Amino acid sequence: MRNFRFACPTEFLFGKDTEQNVGAEVKKYGKKVLVHYGGGHIRKNGLYDRVMESLKEAGLEITELGGVKANPDIGLVREGIELCKKEEVEVILAVGGGSVIDSAKAIGIGVYYEGDVWDFFLKKVPVEKMMPLGVVLTIPATGSEASNTTVVTNSENGCLKRALSHSCLRPDFAVMNPELTYSLPAYQTAAGGVDIMSHVLERYFTREPDCELTDRLCEAVLRTMIKQLPVVLEEPENYGARAEVMWAGTIAHNGILGTGRSEDWGSHMLGHELSAFYDMTHGATLAIMIPCWMEYVYQTDIARFVKYAVDVWGVENDVFRPEKTALEGIHKTREFFRALGMPVSFADAGIGADRIEEMAENCTRFGAVGGFVKLEKEDCVRIYQTAVS
Numbered sequence: 001m002r003n004f005r006f007a008c009p010t011e012f013l014f015g016k017d018t019e020q021n022v023g024a025e026v027k028k029y030g031k032k033v034l035v036h037y038g039g040g041h042i043r044k045n046g047l048y049d050r051v052m053e054s055l056k057e058a059g060l061e062i063t064e065l066g067g068v069k070a071n072p073d074i075g076l077v078r079e080g081i082e083l084c085k086k087e088e089v090e091v092i093l094a095v096g097g098g099s100v101i102d103s104a105k106a107i108g109i110g111v112y113y114e115g116d117v118w119d120f121f122l123k124k125v126p127v128e129k130m131m132p133l134g135v136v137l138t139i140p141a142t143g144s145e146a147s148n149t150t151v152v153t154n155s156e157n158g159c160l161k162r163a164l165s166h167s168c169l170r171p172d173f174a175v176m177n178p179e180l181t182y183s184l185p186a187y188q189t190a191a192g193g194v195d196i197m198s199h200v201l202e203r204y205f206t207r208e209p210d211c212e213l214t215d216r217l218c219e220a221v222l223r224t225m226i227k228q229l230p231v232v233l234e235e236p237e238n239y240g241a242r243a244e245v246m247w248a249g250t251i252a253h254n255g256i257l258g259t260g261r262s263e264d265w266g267s268h269m270l271g272h273e274l275s276a277f278y279d280m281t282h283g284a285t286l287a288i289m290i291p292c293w294m295e296y297v298y299q300t301d302i303a304r305f306v307k308y309a310v311d312v313w314g315v316e317n318d319v320f321r322p323e324k325t326a327l328e329g330i331h332k333t334r335e336f337f338r339a340l341g342m343p344v345s346f347a348d349a350g351i352g353a354d355r356i357e358e359m360a361e362n363c364t365r366f367g368a369v370g371g372f373v374k375l376e377k378e379d380c381v382r383i384y385q386t387a388v389s
Contacts, residue, residue, distance in 0.1 A: 001210050001260035008254045010146040011173040014247065016239075018177045019050055019136050022093065023058030025173050029132035030090025032061045036080065036104045037095045038068040042138065045183050051095055051136060063087045068096065071153045071161065071275050071282070072103035074118050080107035081117060084131070091132040094171075097192070098142025098151075098282075101135055105150035105169050108133050118154055121162040123366075127169070135174040140181060140246040141192030141283060143199055143253025145174040153276055160362065161276035163268075176250070178242035186233050190340040191283030193229040193245065197222060198286040199252040202268060205297075205304060205372045208261040215307075218257050221248050222312045226336065233340065266370025267293045270383060273359035278351050287342035288349065291334035292387045297373040298326050305329060347389045356384040 013021060026033050033055060042048040055062055065080050083089070084107060094104035108131035110117030119125045135145045144150070148169045153161045181189070204218040225248055231241040251257065270293065271285035298305040306322050309315040309329025318325050334344050343349040360380035368374040375383070 002208060002262070004259045006255055006259050007167070008146055008170060008256070009172075010170050010254070012146075012176060012250070013173065014176045014243075016177060016179055018175050019047065019180070020054055022051055022134070022136055022175055023054035023056070023060060025175070026055060026060060026091055026093055026134055027058045029134070029172060031059070032063070032088055032090045034063045034065060034080065034084055034087070034089045034092045034104075034107070035095060036068065036092055036100055036107070037064075037066050038097075038100050039066070041183075042095055045180070047095065047136070047138065047180060051093075055093075063089055068100045068103045070099055071279060072099045072106070072151075074106070074121075074152055074154045075156065077103055077106040077110060077117055077152060080104075081110040084111050089131070091134065093134045093136065095136040095138065097137070097139030098144040098195075101133075101137075101144035101171070102142070102150040102152060104133055104135075105130060105144070105171075106152050106164075107131075109166075109169070121152060121154070121164050127164065127166040130166075130168045133171045135171045136180075137174055137176045137246070138180050139184060139188065139192050140249035141195040143196070143249050145171060145176070146250050146254035148255065149253075151272070159276040161272040163272075174250075176246055178239055178246045181232075181242050181246065182237045184236075186236075187341060188281070189232060189236075190229070190342055191281045191287075192249070193225055193283070193340065194287045194290075194337055194342055195283040196245070196249045196252045197225050198267060198271075198283075198290060200225075200257060201290060202264045203258040203261060204308065205264050205301075206261040207301070207372060211261045214257055214259060214261055215311075217251075219311050221252055221257070224248050226312075229340065262371050264370050264372040266297075266373065266375050269363050269369040269375075270359075270380060273363050274349075274351075276362070277355050277359055278349070280349060280351075284343055284349065287337040287340075287344055288346065288387050289383070291330055291337070291344065292383050294330045294333065295327075295386065296379070296383050298330065299323075300373050302326050345389055346387055353385070353388045356381055359384060 274285035305326035
């Protein structure tokens with residue numbers, strides 16, 4: 001196990017009707033708030049009105065910025081930065097899922113920088129601080145409500161999608177009411193579930209020995225998702241199952257599962273390019289890329305993939321044919337994603353193979369990606385090619 005430093009200072013307000021307390025929470029950090037959100041969903045389900053009422057009851061001055069897309073764009077981030085400066089905003093409230101939260105995080109760091117906020121994502125300047133940020137979570141998926149990461153797309157500059165990590169990027173508080181996820185479309189629920197599982201898998205596939213505790217924690221989250229995700233798709237208003245999935249999303253990506261171990265993130269980098277080039281939902285890209293990545297790298301450490309098959313999927317261990325056991329675990333992964341209604345190939349997603357070289361080039365623009373296996377451009381090309389059909 002590696003040395004590590006871990007802190008997750010985000011405060012969680014979890015449970016029914018917790019969004020009614022958002023005004024009092026925001027007021028702890030300032031009087032002028034930017035409410036950042038996506039489209040019309042929060043208006044249709046009444047959440048927008050409840051949040052605004054709570055903020056007004058707390059006597060806060062409200063500025064709004066909607067319009068966040070599924071892959072948050074740097075253009076809206078720049079608009080938010082200028083709005084915060086003009087209105088002298090003191091705290092940001094992100095009402096939505098990971099895209100809204102990531103956009104809010106980028107706004108929060110950009111306010112303190114005189115240059116272009118995209119410089120942070122190009123690693124030209126270091127992040128130093130972020131504005132106070134609160135969250136009302138509506139989609140369990142990215143884990144951004146407690147993570148130290150933001151992901152933003154630059155559609156003006158070659159469809160670049162880049163991640164940025166820093167300890168200051170963790171929100172100050174997150175309001176999490178599983179009831180707010182009842183009205184999510186099945187596809188969005190499934191895509192979010194795949195995203196949650198992917199965050200665990202990126203940590204589970206490690207080259208670090210002696211990580212039994214976090215191995216078991218990872219396996220517990222994965223097995224919970226395997227059990228509960230089909231339940232919420234079948235019974236959208238099953239509070240117990242929705243609560244399990246929502247909290248699993250936070251645990252999957254607040255950093256605790258990666259303590260003491262090396263991580264991979266190759267599948268994420270491959271998936272980011274699909275999102276950037278084809279504007280695909282992040283979880284859908286991962287449903288395609290994760291099994292393909294597994295098939296490409298499993299022989300590097302068959303024992304790890306055997307453990308995954310046996311301890312996560314309950315595959316019977318064929319001690320004389322470990323490769324068979326490993327491949328069965330990969331097969332079960334792909335078939336689970338397929339059963340959720342996710343695409344598991346380019347063909348399923350309705351995209352072709354014409355931009356594979358470009359995506360591989362973008363993926364490795366700053367060097368090889370992945371920790372479990374280092375992927376060069378040629379490796380990315382091969383993995384994309386296996387995903388075509």
